[in-house]
Amino acid sequence: MDRPPGLSVRLKLTLSYAGFLMLAGAVLLAAGYFSLSRGAHPGVIFLVRSHADLLRNFAPTAAAVLLFLLVFGLLGGWFLAGRMLAPLTRITDATRTAATGSLAHRIGLPGRRDEFRELADAFDAMLARLEAHVAEQQRFAANASHELRTPLAITQTLLDVARSDPTRVNGELDDRLRAVNTRAIDLTEALLMLSRADRRSFLTEPVDLSLVAEEAAETLLPLAEERGVTIETSGDLTSTLGSPALLLQMATNLLHNAIVHNLPERGTVRVTSGMQADGMALTVENTGEPLSPHLVATLTEPFQRGSKRARTDHAGIGLGLAIVRSIAEAHDGTLTLTPRPTGGLCVTVRLPASPQRTDPVRT
Template identity: 70%
Template sequence: MGVVTVHRQPGLSVRLKLTLSYAGFLLLAGVFLLVAVGVFLLRQGWLQTNESGAVRVTPGTLFVRGFASTAAAVMVFLLVFGLLGGWILAGRMLAPLDRIAHATRTATAGSLSHRIELPGRRDEFRELADAFDMMLAQLEAHVAEQQRFAANASHELRTPLAISKALIDVARADPHHDTGELVDRLHTVNTRAIDLTEALLLLSRAKQRSFTREHVDLSLVAEEAAETLHPLAEKHGVTIETRGDITPALGSPALLLQLTTNLVHNAIVHNLPEQGTVRVHTGVRPRSAVLTVENTGERLTPQLVATLTEPFRRGTERIHTDQAGVGLGLAIVKTITEAHDGTLTLTPRPAGGLRITVELPTASGG
């Protein structure tokens, strides 16, 4: 999509318009003042009109004979004073806009680190500058996140492709190599690449919010996810416990099922070596539907927990070699939660393991 350029005819600057407006207002006020003075003099009898409508000065008020010339001088003074004063005042008033325009041009050139930081007490210009600074900060953080994500995604996708190339090179160099073993390894690597690609597509879809919101019962979603992952839990010696009443929420059934499945899968594979437990609970709060998944496991620090929703974040001490995943499980959970206008909370359990709580808008008001 190209840059849209708006072509406009040249016109007066805002500063000049304000100057002319100020001077014109001052001149108009002077005219009204002079008219008021003339009416006052007429009513006091200092000025009189004859039958033809001409104004004459009464005897005893000769000092008003210079009224017309004085009034003209005053009008000229007001006009000059209005133009000069208006130009100076308009320049001072519009100075913040120059800084805002400079920051805009700087951001357009690609620098998002520049800030206006307009000093002074709050007014309309400073509110605009603060809002612009906040927008720049959010854009800078978003761009940095996208750059990190793209770099990580490229690295993760390059790994299986490099492994596949190495396996193929070995097979070409050694025609007598066991093709069955080669096919199995290529299948494993290819499956990982497909899973990563699908996860990236799901992440993109959730960020774009390209889904229709429907009424969803989180308790049924939790039961389906637990049933689907029951064989994996048995393989790891983990017990899944589910409980909860009907929990109505608004969202995409497919995405919320993916969210719950990711949470339960993460709780299973990052658990105790044996006799671990995963607890899945759903409930309703005054304005939200709540899904909670907690598991037993090693003790986690708050610093580590704070990084677990970052894309491709996989703490080495928490990875099982057979279920390392693609590093997007909790990142997808976070993105789906935000796409549903919900909140995600990760809390380390004192005894070890993790408690993850997802709050979503309730469907009771829909």
């Protein structure tokens, strides 16, 4: 915004200090004058014959005192205002540096806590979050570009091969193109789901997490039977306020991830829901290979599938847990991943409990 120039804060503070000092001096001089004019002061040095004589003798002294207070107030106020506003200057410089795109700069204001230091610390914390967010978005954009480029490159290769080999069976080419196109569609829908959760553009209503978990289990039961995985569900009524579609997608992603990344045979997935001290919780545990805490800490990153997790036809596109985290955060919840001592993963989503209500609410 283009604003007209005005007085600096330092000059305003200086004039305020000087004006206040002049006003205080004028009040004291006026009080002294009236005291002398009534002869109430025991140490009067002026010969008071009339008010005119008193004013003639008192005025030069009063003028000298006011002049001294004016000069002292301006100089002292300018110095004090500069000292008080020095931290603000550092904050302004840091803000201008951040406006140019450099988010690595920090104010680092020393000294004990006061209003300026709290402002500087809050600004440093904001810069740290922005820097981390920008870095995450850059990684996400690079990974998304790579993931989207892969099916397009495969499609182009298949078409080139088909053009150069007229005898190639079109049915085989059609099947492979359909598979690649399906993967590209799934990736695009997952990106749209992730964007929708991050924007929090959805209606909310009471949702029972136990019913959501059962619906997700029924949907993925054929996949679990195909891979020899047993799904066990249990839980009580756990009502939270949220989007039924997004919460169902969250539960589906958790169960799909637990089924796919499981033991080659006789694997187990346990789904429990219930009330805890801090709200409602949905927990999904699965058997599998041992996972290190370092690897588990990276699984919520977009397109992270885990270096030791098998890549199969159902391995997904690497956005499952990233979408779960975004949906949980969009519902003011948390996502916790813990490696199981015997192998596999324990994933817990904690959401705030909500009173029963029937009217949808826009978030």
